[in-house]
Amino acid sequence: MAERTPSQTVGPFFHEALRWAEGGRLAPDAPGPRAALAGRIRDGSGAPVADAMVEAWHAGARALGRVETGADGGFRFEFPLPPGPLAALDIAIFARGLLKAVRTRVYLAQESVVRTDPLLAPLQSSPRLKTLVATPRSSNEFEWDVRLQGEGETVFFAP
Amino acid sequence: MQADPPYFFADYGSTHLRAPREAPLAVPAALLDVPGPLVPPGLVGTGDNDLTTHGKSAPLGERMILAGRLLDADGRPVRRSLVEIWQTNAAGRYDHPGDTHDAPLDPNFRGIGRTLTDDEGRYRFVTIKPGAYPWRNHAYAWRPQHIHFSLLGNAPVQRLVTQMYFPGDPLLDLDPVFLSIPDPAARARLVATFEPRAGIEGLALGYRFDIVLAGARSTPLER
Numbered sequence: 001m002a003e004r005t006p007s008q009t010v011g012p013f014f015h016e017a018l019r020w021a022e023g024g025r026l027a028p029d030a031p032g033p034r035a036a037l038a039g040r041i042r043d044g045s046g047a048p049v050a051d052a053m054v055e056a057w058h059a060g061a062r063a064l065g066r067v068e069t070g071a072d073g074g075f076r077f078e079f080p081l082p083p084g085p086l087a088a089l090d091i092a093i094f095a096r097g098l099l100k101a102v103r104t105r106v107y108l109a110q111e112s113v114v115r116t117d118p119l120l121a122p123l124q125s126s127p128r129l130k131t132l133v134a135t136p137r138s139s140n141e142f143e144w145d146v147r148l149q150g151e152g153e154t155v156f157f158a159p
Numbered sequence: 160m161q162a163d164p165p166y167f168f169a170d171y172g173s174t175h176l177r178a179p180r181e182a183p184l185a186v187p188a189a190l191l192d193v194p195g196p197l198v199p200p201g202l203v204g205t206g207d208n209d210l211t212t213h214g215k216s217a218p219l220g221e222r223m224i225l226a227g228r229l230l231d232a233d234g235r236p237v238r239r240s241l242v243e244i245w246q247t248n249a250a251g252r253y254d255h256p257g258d259t260h261d262a263p264l265d266p267n268f269r270g271i272g273r274t275l276t277d278d279e280g281r282y283r284f285v286t287i288k289p290g291a292y293p294w295r296n297h298a299y300a301w302r303p304q305h306i307h308f309s310l311l312g313n314a315p316v317q318r319l320v321t322q323m324y325f326p327g328d329p330l331l332d333l334d335p336v337f338l339s340i341p342d343p344a345a346r347a348r349l350v351a352t353f354e355p356r357a358g359i360e361g362l363a364l365g366y367r368f369d370i371v372l373a374g375a376r377s378t379p380l381e382r
Contacts, residue, residue, distance in 0.1 A: 005348050005370045005371045005372070008164075008322040009173075010307070010309075013245065021201060022199060043176040047176070051257070092318060097172075097175075098174075099171070123184065128181070149179055149180055156183045159188045159191050159316055
């Protein structure tokens with residue numbers, strides 16, 4: 001086994017260096033219906049996190065999206081709608097003050113169905129599971145806010 | 160996973176409102192140990208690994224060769240994988256609108272580089288030695304000279320963002336970002352090795368920085 005290199009914060013000055021060709025558009029040429037996910041990231045005081053980098057991983061399309069948050073902490077991805085009842089995107093957030101990325105998963109599915117995902121078994125009866133479920137705004141528009149710390153803190157994963 | 164710093168580190172002020180307080184949900188690493196994203200075509204251009212040729216003439220500073228290998232947890236090369244770097248100029252200033260440090264910009268240095276590893280996991284940049292700069296974390300705080308690295312890896316579990324430091328820098332002993340890594344041996348893995356003969360005689364210093372990612376999925380030999 002080789003000894004792993006530790007993580008450090010991405011800092012506040014990554015923007016030009018980490019420009020991603022297609023930004024928040026994942027697999028733009030993939031066939032089939034598409035969907036959008038938009039939301040805001042807030043810190044422990046409820047203030048927007050305006051200098052974060054957000055990555056969305058779409059396993060089915062083997063596609064990555066990478067965007068920076070705006071002044072309001074907002075981000076947006078647009079992607080092929082993942083098939084199946086447990087449609088989800090894997091999310092990683094990098095920012096000044098995050099010494100390592102936070103990882104989580106956002107489900108584009110009904111909460112009652114998400115509760116059946118074996119991955120989330122330890123949360124089965126927890127009210128915190130709701131933090132992983134996006135709110136549909138239309139048939140293909142979803143909203144999902146992230147709270148890094150404090151009231152309504154998002155469930156983060158440790159792989 | 161012990162190599163990484165914790166989310167909350169009292170001496171690094173920006174963690175205070177951003178570090179999650181709840182325990183993370185343990186999920187199998189296998190969830191993200193799957194073939195990762197493909198690098199968008201055209202993202203890495205010829206010459207993107209030479210940061211000294213992006214202006215009209217040479218940038219100020221000590222030219223250096225920065226080379227190393229990208230390896231997985233089994234020590235195997237991570238092949239044809241994206242390496243992105245960014246850094247200050249020789250005066251310690253980022254070419255970024257958010258950097259208000261009162262040090263000069265260098266019109267011949269943007270401080271941004273990209274490359275892909277080769278079949279042995281090797282990468283190589285030509286750049287200049289970055290400068291240290293003050294920040295407001297605590298009294299008399301200066302960040303040690305560093306180069307930011309972003310490694311995509313070949314599986315989502317391998318994704319890593321980190322910083323590389325320089326040997327012998329007295330600021331390392333005072334830097335809360337570096338010191339947030341609990342294990343001194345792990346910290347030391349972020350310090351490049353000075354290798355004069357990895358440089359170019361009469362032209363550039365040489366530094367080596369090898370990087371080890373999580374996971375053990377090396378790239379299959381597909382073309």
